[in-house]
Amino acid sequence: xxxxxxxxxxxxxxxxxxxxxxxxxxxxxxxxxxxxxxxxxxxxxxxxxxxxxxxxxxxxxxxxxxxxxxxxxxxxxxxxxxxxxxxxxxxxxxxxxxxxxxxxxxxxxxxxxxxxxxxxxxxxxxxxxxxxxxxxxxxxxxxxxxxxxxxxxxxxxxxxxxxxxxxxxxxxxxxxxxxxxxxxxxxxxxxxxxxxxxxxxxxxxxxxxxxxxxxxxxxxxxxxxxxxxxxxxxxxxxxxxxxxxxxxxxxxxxxxxxxxxxxxxxxxxxxxxxxxxxxxxxxxxxxxxxxxxxxxxxxxxxxxxxxxxxxxxxxxxxxxxxxxxxxxxxxxxxxxxxxxxxxxxxxxxxxxxxxxxxxxxxxxxxxxxxxxxxxxxxxxxxxxxxxxxxxxxxxxxxxxxxxxxxxxxxxxxxxxxxxxxxxxxxxxxxxxxxxxxxxxxxxxxxxxxxxxxxxxxxxxxxxxxxxxxxxxxxxxxxxxxxxxxxxxxxxxxxxxxxxxxxxxxxxxxxxxxxxxxxxxxxxxxxxxxxxxxxxxxxxxxxxxxxxxxxxxxxxxxxxxxxxxxxxxxxxxxxxxxxxxxxxxxxxxxxxxxxxxxxxxxxxxxxxxxxxxxxxxxxxxxxxxxxxxxxxxxxxxxxxxxxxxxxxxxxxxxxxxxxxxxxxxxxxxxxxxxxx
Numbered sequence: 001x002x003x004x005x006x007x008x009x010x011x012x013x014x015x016x017x018x019x020x021x022x023x024x025x026x027x028x029x030x031x032x033x034x035x036x037x038x039x040x041x042x043x044x045x046x047x048x049x050x051x052x053x054x055x056x057x058x059x060x061x062x063x064x065x066x067x068x069x070x071x072x073x074x075x076x077x078x079x080x081x082x083x084x085x086x087x088x089x090x091x092x093x094x095x096x097x098x099x100x101x102x103x104x105x106x107x108x109x110x111x112x113x114x115x116x117x118x119x120x121x122x123x124x125x126x127x128x129x130x131x132x133x134x135x136x137x138x139x140x141x142x143x144x145x146x147x148x149x150x151x152x153x154x155x156x157x158x159x160x161x162x163x164x165x166x167x168x169x170x171x172x173x174x175x176x177x178x179x180x181x182x183x184x185x186x187x188x189x190x191x192x193x194x195x196x197x198x199x200x201x202x203x204x205x206x207x208x209x210x211x212x213x214x215x216x217x218x219x220x221x222x223x224x225x226x227x228x229x230x231x232x233x234x235x236x237x238x239x240x241x242x243x244x245x246x247x248x249x250x251x252x253x254x255x256x257x258x259x260x261x262x263x264x265x266x267x268x269x270x271x272x273x274x275x276x277x278x279x280x281x282x283x284x285x286x287x288x289x290x291x292x293x294x295x296x297x298x299x300x301x302x303x304x305x306x307x308x309x310x311x312x313x314x315x316x317x318x319x320x321x322x323x324x325x326x327x328x329x330x331x332x333x334x335x336x337x338x339x340x341x342x343x344x345x346x347x348x349x350x351x352x353x354x355x356x357x358x359x360x361x362x363x364x365x366x367x368x369x370x371x372x373x374x375x376x377x378x379x380x381x382x383x384x385x386x387x388x389x390x391x392x393x394x395x396x397x398x399x400x401x402x403x404x405x406x407x408x409x410x411x412x413x414x415x416x417x418x419x420x421x422x423x424x425x426x427x428x429x430x431x432x433x434x435x436x437x438x439x440x441x442x443x444x445x446x447x448x449x450x451x452x453x454x455x456x457x458x459x460x461x462x463x464x465x466x467x468x469x470x471x472x473x474x475x476x477x478x479x480x481x482x483x484x485x486x487x488x489x490x491x492x493x494x495x496x497x498x499x500x501x502x503x504x505x506x507x508x509x510x511x512x513x514x515x516x517x518x519x520x521x522x523x524x525x526x527x528x529x530x531x532x533x534x535x536x537x538x539x540x541x542x543x544x545x546x547x548x549x550x551x552x553x554x555x556x557x558x559x560x561x562x563x564x565x566x567x568x569x570x571x572x573x574x575x576x577x578x579x580x581x582x583x584x585x586x587x588x589x590x591x592x593x594x595x596x597x598x599x600x601x602x603x604x605x606x607x608x609x610x611x612x613x614x615x616x617x618x619x620x621x622x623x624x625x626x627x628x629x630x631x632x633x634x635x636x637x638x639x640x641x642x643x644x645x646x647x648x649x650x651x652x653x654x655x656x657x658x659x660x661x662x663x664x665x666x667x668x669x670x671x672x673x674x675x
Contacts, residue, residue, distance in 0.1 A: 003131065003132055003135045004079065004086065004125060004135060006135075006136070007135035007136040007138075007139050008059060008077055008079075008086075008139065010136050010140075011077075011136055011139045011140045011143060012027050012059060012061065012077070013176075013179060014027075014180065014181050014182045015173075015176050015177045015179045015180045015181065015182065015183070016140070016143075016172060016173045016174070016176040016177075017170070017171070017172060017173065017176075017182040017183070018170065018171035018172075018173060018182060018183045018184070018186075018189060018209065018213075019063065019169070019170060019182040019183070019184060020168065020169060020184050020185070020186060020213045021065070021169070021184070022065065023063055023064065023065045023169060023170075023182075023184075024063070024064045024065075025061070025062070025063055025182050026061075026062045026063075026064070027059055027060070027061055027062075028059070028060045028062060028073075029057075029058075029059055030056075030057070030058040030059075030060065031057055032055060032056075032057070033055065033056050033057070033058040033078070034053055034054070034055045034056075035047075035053065035054065035056070036050055036051075036052065036053060037050070037052060037053060037054035037056075038050035038052045039119060041456060041458055041459035041460060042119065042459050042460025042461075042462075043118075043119065043458075043460060044089065044117045044118060044119040046096075046114075046116065046117070048098065048099060054080065056078040056079055056080055056087075057078070057079040057081070058076055058077065058078045058079070059076065059077040059078075060073040060075075060076045061073060061074055061075040061076065061077075062074065063164065063169075063170060065169070071091040071092065071093050071115045072091075072115065073091055073115075074090065074091060074162070074164065074170075075088070075089070075090050075091070075143065075146055075147075076088070076089045076090075076091070077089075077139065077143075084124075084125045084126050085122055085123060085124050085125060085126075086122070086123040086125065086135075086138075086139065087119060087121075087122055087123075088119075088120040088121050088122075088123075088139070088142035088143060088146055089117050089118065089119055089120065089146075090117075090118050090120055090146040090147075090162060091115045091116065091117055091118070092115070092116045092118065092157070092162070092163070092383055092384075093113055093114070093115060093116075093383070093384040094113070094114060094115075094116045094382045094383055094384060095111065095112075095113060095381075095382050095383075095384060095391070096111070096112060096113070096114045096116065096382070097109040097110065097111060097112065098110055098112045098114065113384055116157075118157065118158050119158075119460075120142050120143075120145055120146040120150065120158070120621070121142040121145065121150075121462070121618060121620075121621045122618055123135065123138045123139060123142070123618075124617075124618070127617070129619070137620065138619065138620055140172075140174040141174065141620040141621055142620070142621055143172050143174075144172045144174050144202075145621045146162070146172070147161065147162050147164075147165050147170060147171060147172045148161050148162075148165055148171075148172075148205050149161040149162075149165075149252060150462065150621060151465060152249070152250040152465070153447055153465070153524060154252045154254070155522060155523065155524055156379070156460075156522055157379045158460065160252055160254070160379070160380075161252055163255070163383055163385055165209065165212070166212065166252070166254075166255055166257065167212065167255075167257065167385075167386070168186075168209060168211075168212030168213035168214070168257075169213070171189070171205075171206070171209040173192070173206075174202070175192065175197045175198050175202065176192075186209070186210045186213040186214045186218075186222070187210075187214075187218075187221065187222065187225050189206050189209065189210050190206075190207075190210055190222065190225045190226050190229050191229055192206050193206050193207050193210075193226065193229060193230075193243060200242060200243065200246050201246060201250060203243045203246070204243050204244075204246035204247035204249075204250055205247070205250070207226070207243055207244070207247050208247050208251060208259075210222060211259060211262045211263060211266060212257070212259055212262075214262065216258065216261065216262055216265060219262055219265040219266050219269060220265075220269050222266060222269075223266055223269035223270050223273065224269075224273075226240070226266075226270070227240075227270070227273050227275050227276060230275075230276075231275055240270075240276060240280075241276075241280050241283065241284050244267075244284045245284060245287050245288075248284070248287070248288045248291065249291060253312035253313065253315075253316060253375070254310060254312055254375060254376070254377065254380050255374075255375075255376070255380060255383075255385060255389050256312045256315065256374060256375045257389075260312075260315065260316050260319045261319070264319055264320065264323050267281050267284065267285060267323065268281075268323065271327075278327065278330075278331060278334070279334055282324075282327050282331075282334055282352060283348070283352070285320055285323060285324050285327070285355075286324070286351060286352050286354075286355035287355075288316075288320050289317065289320055289321060289324060289355040289356075289358065289359040290351075290354065290355050290358060290359075290440075291445070292313055292316065292317045292320070292359070292362075293317075293355075293358040293359060293361075293362050293443075294443050294444050294445040294469075295313060295444075295445055296313055296314070296317070296362055297362075297442075297443065297444040297445075297472075297475060297532070298444035298445050298446045298470070298528070298529070298532055299528070299532070300532060301314060301366060301369055301371075303531050303532065304528070304531075304532075305377075306377045306378065306397055307397075307398075307400055308369060308370070308371055308400065309371070309372050309375070309376060309377060309392075309396065309397040309398075310375050310376060310377040310380070311369075311371050311375045311407065312375045314363075314366055314369075314371075314407055315375065317359060317362060317363060318363060318408060320359070321359045321360070321363060321416075322416065324355065324356065324359070325416060325417075325418070325421055328356070328418075328420055328421050328424060329418060329420055329421075332420050332424065334349070334352065335349055335352050335353055335356070335424050335427075336349065336423075336424060336427065337349055337350070337427060350431050350434070350437070353424055353425075353427055353428035353431055354428060354431065354437060354440055356421070356424060356425060356428055357425060357428035357429070357431075357483075358440065358441075360413055360417075360425065360488070361441075361479050361482060361483065363408065363413050364412075364413045364482070364486060365482065366407050366408065367406075367407060367408045367412055367413065368406045368407065368408070368409070369406065369407040370400050370401070370403040370405070370406060371403055371405050371406070371407055372392045372396035372397060372403055372405065373392055373396065373404070373405055374389075374390075374392060376391075376392045376397065377397065378394075378397060381394070381397060425488055426488075426490075429483060429488060429489050429494070432480075432498050435501075435505065438476065438498060438501055438502060438505070439471055439476065439505070439507070441475070441476035441479045441480060441502075442471050442472040442473060442474070442475040442476030442477075442479070442502075442533075443469065443470070443471055444469075444470045444471070444472065444475075444529070444532065444536065445467055445468070445469060445470070445542070446467070446468045446470055446524075446526055446528060446529050446536075446538070447465055447466070447467050447468070447524040447525075448465075448466055448468060448524060448525050448526045448578075448579065449461050449463045449464065449465055449466070449523060449524070449525070450463075450466060450577075450578070450579045450592075450593055451463040451464060451623075451624070451625055452520075452523065452623075453517055453520075453579065453582070453583045453586070453592070454583050454586070454587070454613070454614045454625075457520065457521055458521065458522060461520075461523050461623070462618065462621060462622055462623040463616070463622070463623045463624070464545075464548065464549045464552060464622060465524075465545060466541055466542065466545045466546065466549060466577065467541065467542030467544070467545045468526065468538045468540070468541055468542065468576075468578065469538070469539055469540040469541075469542065470509070470512070470529060470536045470537060470538045470539065471507055471509065471536070471537055471539060472532070472533040472535050472536045472537075473502055473503070473505075473507075473535055474533045474534070474535050475532075475533050476502050477499060477502055477503075480495065480498055480499055480502065481495070481499075483495075507537055507539065508539060508598065508599055508600045509537030509538050509539035509576070509600065510537060510538045510539075510576060510578050510580070510596065510600070511535075511536075511537050512526065512527070512529040512530050512534075512535075512536040512537065512538070513530065513534070513535075514580075515527055515530075515579065516581065516582040516585070517579065517582045517583065526538065526578070526579065538576060538578055539576060540573075540574055540575070540576055541575055541576055541577045541578065543573055546569075546575060546577060547570075549577070550569065550570050552622065552624070553628075553665050554665065555569075555570070555665060557631075557663030557664055557665065558631055558633065558661075558663040558665060560663070561633075561661045561662070561663050562633040562661040562663075565603055565604060565633040565661075568597075568603065569595060569603075569604060572597070574597060574598035575595055575596075575597070576595065576596040576597075576600075577593060577594070577595045577604075578593070578594060578596070579592060579593060580592065580593065580594040581593075586607065586608055586614075587608065587611055587612075587613060587614065588611060589607065589608070589611050590607060591605035591606055591607040591632070592606070592607065592608075593605070593606035593607075593629070594606070602634055603633065603634065604631060604632065604633055604634070605631070605632045605634065606629040606630070606631050606632075606665070607629065607630045607632070608625070608627070608629065608630070609627040609628055609629065609630050609664060610627055614626070628664055628665050629664075629665050630662060630663075630664055630665075631662065631663050631664070631665045632661070632662050633661045633662075633663075
């Protein structure tokens with residue numbers, strides 16, 4: 001049996017699926033399947049958009065459930081013998097249009113429910129790294145991404161989870177046993193949350209689907225099982241907050257279900273558990289509020305999120321803030337500063353007060369904001385979902401003035417704040433004497449796919465995703481004024497003092513105005529910052545995303561010729577790896593990625609290894625530039641002599657800084673070990 005057949009048989013074992021309730025799973029093998037097939041820009045075209053046909057050996061995964069609208073198939077693995085490639089395709093049931101010849105020569109269209117195919121990824125079996133067990137690793141990863149979505153910030157349909165996952169009715173388990181029947185009890189999934197084989201993002205997704213699948217009344221038992229499983233893990237309870245934070249960071253909230261209510265119930269139960277405790281849960285909720293605030297500062301409900309039509313983040317902010325206020329009433333000593341606090345304790349309390357201040361500012365700003373009846377987007381509204389998830393009139397999505405609902409109507413922030421909460425808010429205003437707190441007023445978190453700038457408009461982009469911390473004086477000043485005008489800052493003198501401090505603060509960063517690439521439609525990019533505020537500067541790449549990016553590359557050449565720079569890139573918390581050149585400049589041989597230190601001194605530059613139009617290769621759902629990148633280490637950490645890619649002295653180097661070392665950073669596809 002070939003590696004291909006072994007991998008497919010292993011990947012499609014029933015035990016790798018989670019199907020609660022009365023759902024049934026069937027894998028249908030079709031030795032010869034001839035279907036409409038054309039790929040354009042990474043998109044698999046609908047059968048009505050192409051006349052091309054292709055023949056495959058196919059394995060179609062059918063999940064049946066009585067009384068629910070569904071596709072004839074949910075997932076499919078297809079093998080093209082001529083190209084020697086495997087494809088993973090998923091199908092969604094959508095509201096669409098179908099051409100109809102109403103009379104000879106007259107073509108009309110009619111509304112229908114139809115299957116929409118989406119190409120999740122391709123496995124090129126001719127590649128050298130795709131051999132043996134690697135075929136299974138590639139295939140299981142693509143099946144996992146087909147279910148949970150291909151990105152932690154879903155912008156397109158492909159980046160979003162399948163509706164069956166969002167409704168808690170399906171999960172694919174790459175690390176599952178594979179044998180036996182599909183898992184149906186969500187409580188049994190909890191054991192895998194603490195499994196040493198699962199990565200942190202996988203554990204987070206497992207916990208997410210447990211919450212989605214469980215009933216609200218089952219959440220206390222979920223919390224109990226979660227604590228038991230975490231306590232039995234080698235890492236103890238220390239790893240559970242990290243799983244919770246990762247889940248909150250990666251979650252897609254559309255369609256808006258009862259997930260937020262179950263999440264808050266879980267956190268409340270965990271706060272009562274002695275093994276974890278209220279303080280640890282408070283810090284998780286604090287993280288959630290700060291993360292939501294930074295996200296909605298970057299992608300606000302006026303310009304982004306389909307002009308505010310998709311607003312689940314604002315609803316989650318409200319739910320989490322209410323829980324936070326209950327925490328404050330029960331344990332104000334965990335928030336209030338005290339003369340006996342040591343430095344670490346004082347800082348922890350200040351960060352907790354920061355979450356309160358930032359969340360209150362944002363919630364107050366969105367009071368009365370016009371939104372559709374339920375959170376949605378044009379893509380979400382196109383999907384066919386079971387009751388009670390109905391469709392929203394299209395005019396509510398595209399025309400804000402046609403919206404009837406207002407956010408937080410009848411429940412202003414002022415009615416939620418007790419005397420204790422107001423006292424702590426007053427302390428959080430005093431905290432603005434700390435520069436970090438003052439800068440948090442204008443802090444945002446943007447996303448970018450820097451290696452995707454060579455793609456055409458509308459083309460699917462699966463290149464690595466990086467996050468960026470940014471700051472805007474304009475937004476910080478605006479929020480400072482809101483604190484004063486709303487009465488949360490009582491002293492006009494204090495307002496003037498902080499306003500002067502914001503204007504005078506020296507912020508090192510890369511200005512959004514210097515970005516030279518055009519804004520990319522349908523893809524998150526740093527150019528989005530210019531729409532949020534004209535004065536945004538980027539000062540740091542998110543540590544987790546940079547770590548993931550570095551894990552995709554083989555840095556051995558750079559480590560050999562300049563270990564200090566390589567160590568700095570992998571471990572320093574202040575690295576800013578950012579696009580500094582356009583695609584046109586990059587194909588002419590110039591660097592287009594630069595890594596800066598905390599004082600904006602360049603330490604690394606990255607350029608293409610060839611000046612010809614760049615091409616991509618795909619591995620486990622991620623696209624890489626073929627040939628890798630030529631990396632030049634410069635600045636104070638660099639060695640005193642220039643080197644060519646093989647490490648020998650190179651007198652031809654024309655670096656703009658003295659002492660440049662060069663190495664080819666080859667993208668190490670075979671090292672990826674996570675789904």
